[in-house]
Amino acid sequence: MNKILFVSLFLLAGFNGYTQNKKSDSLLTVLKSEIARENIYNQDKEKRINRLQLQLLHTDHTDFNSQFGLYSKIFDEYRSFKFDSAFVYVKRMISLSEQFQKKDSLIQSKMLLGSILLNSGFYKEAFDVTGEIDTSGLSKALKTDYLILRARLHAGIADYDNDAYFSHSYYKQSEDYFKNADIVTPPNDFEKTIDLAFLPDSIRDKKLTPDFFYNYIIQRGLPEHGIAMVSTRISFAYTGHDRILFLALAVINDVRSSTKETLAIFLLGQELFKLGKTNDAYIFLQEAARNAKFYGARNRAVQIETMLPLVAGKLIDEKQHERDKLLIGFLTFLIVAVILFFLLVIYRRQILRIKANELMIKEKNHELESVNGKLWESTKIKEQLIGLFFKTCSSYIETLDKIKHQTLHNIKLGKYKEVTLFLNNVHIEEEKGNLYNMLDSVFLTMFPNFISSFNALLKKEDQIWPKSGETLNATLRIFALMRLGINEHEAIAKILDYSVSTVYTYKMRIKSRALVPANDFEQKIMEIKFIDSNHQ
Template sequence: MKRIIFIAVFAMAFLQGYAQHIDVDSLIGVLKSELKKESTYDLARLNRIGQLRSSLLLADSNSFDAQYDITSKIYEEYSSFKFDSAYVYVKKMIELAERYHRRDQLIESEIHLGYSLYFSGFYKEAFDVIGKIDTSGFTRNQWSDYLTMRARLNQSIADYDNDPFFSKGYYEQSDRDFKSAQVVSPYNEFEKKINLAFLPDSLRHSSLTPDYFFNLIIQQHLTPHRVAMVATHVSSAYKGKDRILFLTLAAIGDIRSSTKETLAIFLLAQELYHMNQTNDAYIFMQAAARNANFYGARNRAVQIESLLPLVAGKVIDEKQHQRDKLLIGFLIFFLVAVVLFFLLFIYRKQMLQIKASEALIKEKNSQLENVNTQLWESSKIKEELIGLFFKTCSSYIETLEKIRQHTLHSIKLKKYNEVNDLMKDIQINEEKESLYNMLDTVFLTMFPNFIASFNALLKTEDQIWPKSGETLNATLRIFALMRLGIHEHEAIAKILDYSVSTVYTYKTRIKSRALVPPNDFEQKIMEIKFIK
């Protein structure tokens, strides 16, 4: 179950991050991040090995199947992790198979031994092992494993010799063995699709891009180790950034599967070195060296040791070049700084004058903006009040006209009692209250936050709020008229039908209870915002 979850997480991480658009630099960033977590993956493998070794101690010593099964699992854990331990356990597998006369398991173990020797660079010993295997009566799977093992061994020797004359025979034998293995065990659908990457450009369909094969690999829900193997294989079909793409994917898979017998990160470092990405090449070459030493891959260690000094030397050269550029840049900067210092010193006074002028201009602009705001606000208030004035006057003129007509008509008919009744029906106080309500409504439309802002200037116990059904009360109306710009006590008294002393008393009482100084209270009232 843990393995299934791990594979799913691995696949999802790539599908979400790279399935649509694959960026090589981002993928290299993932690889660097995984390198920092390498010890965590190694610890997980060591824990699995520890559990298997404990199980082997408890296994029935008379049961071949129990002992062989656990021993083979321990070998599988060590096979790509550490050569010495893998060698010990594959020899135990051979010993068990010989003791119990199990031919199939013996062949399987001997092929595993050949692989272990091949991984560690013991090519001659690997050839000796597979040369002694009795191939008579091989099953199809055994033939396939045997031929694949021999093909890879011949190919590796050819790569190691790296000589046109001596490598040729090994390459030819490797090619024959790979073809024979394919006949014995034909490729499955996934392998057939992967091998399309090796078609010549003239035969390759335009849709078979590196992105296609990248997504094909990560969408198969393979184990990280299998991803690394397939990606390394596909990388040999490409060059440059496309090759780096697959080698980076393979290196990530190797780290996540805690594989130390890995070719991918070495090939990646080599490719980056050839593309002058020296810093990354050095980081990955060091990781490849650690893996080779840990696993015990002598052939790989020799290759790395021959290339690592070149990479390190190039890194040093680049850093020295960067230091030289930095020194030259610093000298240029120093000279420019000296010139600028004198220029700044000469123009200092001019700059100060300019700043002073800018500050004055900003101040004047701010004042002008405030004046414009006040003018605009005053204009809008006047518009509202003039509209209210004409609406009210129009209403009263219409009412007076109706009364006049009705009165004239009653007098003409000598119905003096009706005239008297009509005059009694006119309620001056109600008309005043109606006028005040209309004024309140218009005012609160312009200053909807007036009541809250007004009370914010008073203590909680002294705050004045309209009763239910009221818009503004007497006190609020006095200060509302002040906010409209009417400050004279006589004018306020006439509008509200109060005495001047009453208006003065109201204002004085409120100012004395305010949270701000009395002299600042009216200014705070005038600062209550008009809302369009």
């Protein structure tokens, strides 16, 4: 049971990690699209500043609250946007407070000056300004702001020094200032909830996942700059893709609020570099460098300039590695392609050879089929003609036998007149006609389409059709014998009792009227189909 539970928890953790990866990747995609729209957000901010500056021109110089209020609003617009402009307006706020002897406003203005000096890397100047502030008699709000500013100042110089000895001392002082600030103004419920993210996993409620804090920030209705600040703070409680999730959210809102003095995008580039996403890290660190230059954050510019060459070097190495892999892949592909090409050529030759052999076999089979068809046809014709021959011969032998017996009988009896009369009753021409009719009938049984196929080779006016009661006429009979394979003029003449010249004349006359060339006419006759009723 314990093993099953362990595996289930492991799989669930893997799934949650995959989900976080997807979410952080999606936010990075949104961030890139927002950076592409950066100029639009900047133009909107400049329009707001122009409107405030226009209002300032029409403000009564004796009205402290109106002037100070507008200076404060313009300063707020420039505070994280452009150091030089923010410096000008906070100095005006200080001068105005001194002019009207407004102590709280003066202290507030000096702390704002200290904050932008800190942001821009003027640590000594920031220490000097905050050191001038008289902290006695400050309200809780101003006291808390002062302590937080001092805490941030010590933490900032500790990060900048990045030294094991000196940084440790600064971090310790920063922690003390934050503790004192919490004593003066205890954290509210929102701050307490955010602080829960920093509790150790062993004592933190399991429900307090990165998704919980992500949704908690989004649903609080904070302004864009507020979301960015809180997200950046929570990001220090996590590592890897969880940290990228909050840093990406912070940078998106920094872009939308035109915040140029931004720590989030620098931290995002660092974290992506640690995870091996060098290309994205380089893109965001370049954006961070542009922002630092635009704002005038010297300390951030130094940090970025230290980091960028490392990222760029690794990116170059990765690109070179990718090019090497691509080159190796291309060469491998080229070698494989050449081998495949030669194999394809060999294969194609084999296929062509096989197809040629198949074609030759088909042609031979076709020839064999044709020969077999002709042999079968010839056999069937011979069978029919031999049957006709024996039937005819048998009939004439029987007739001759009758004539012989009758003639011998009459001669024995001396009836010579009856012999003469009997022999005169034997009509040779009639018998010859009967023989032709029998031959015609047998032929048309074998070639029932002969007459129509024959006439299809002639013009309509030259076609030859048997008369009523005829099977074949003389012309058709000559070509019928040719279809049976009897081609010699002498043989045809003897069978039909014609002269050779008559047979020749008939043939030439028909050929001259044919629709096909004369030389092809006999071949067309031979192509008339033989039909065997028993074979169908």
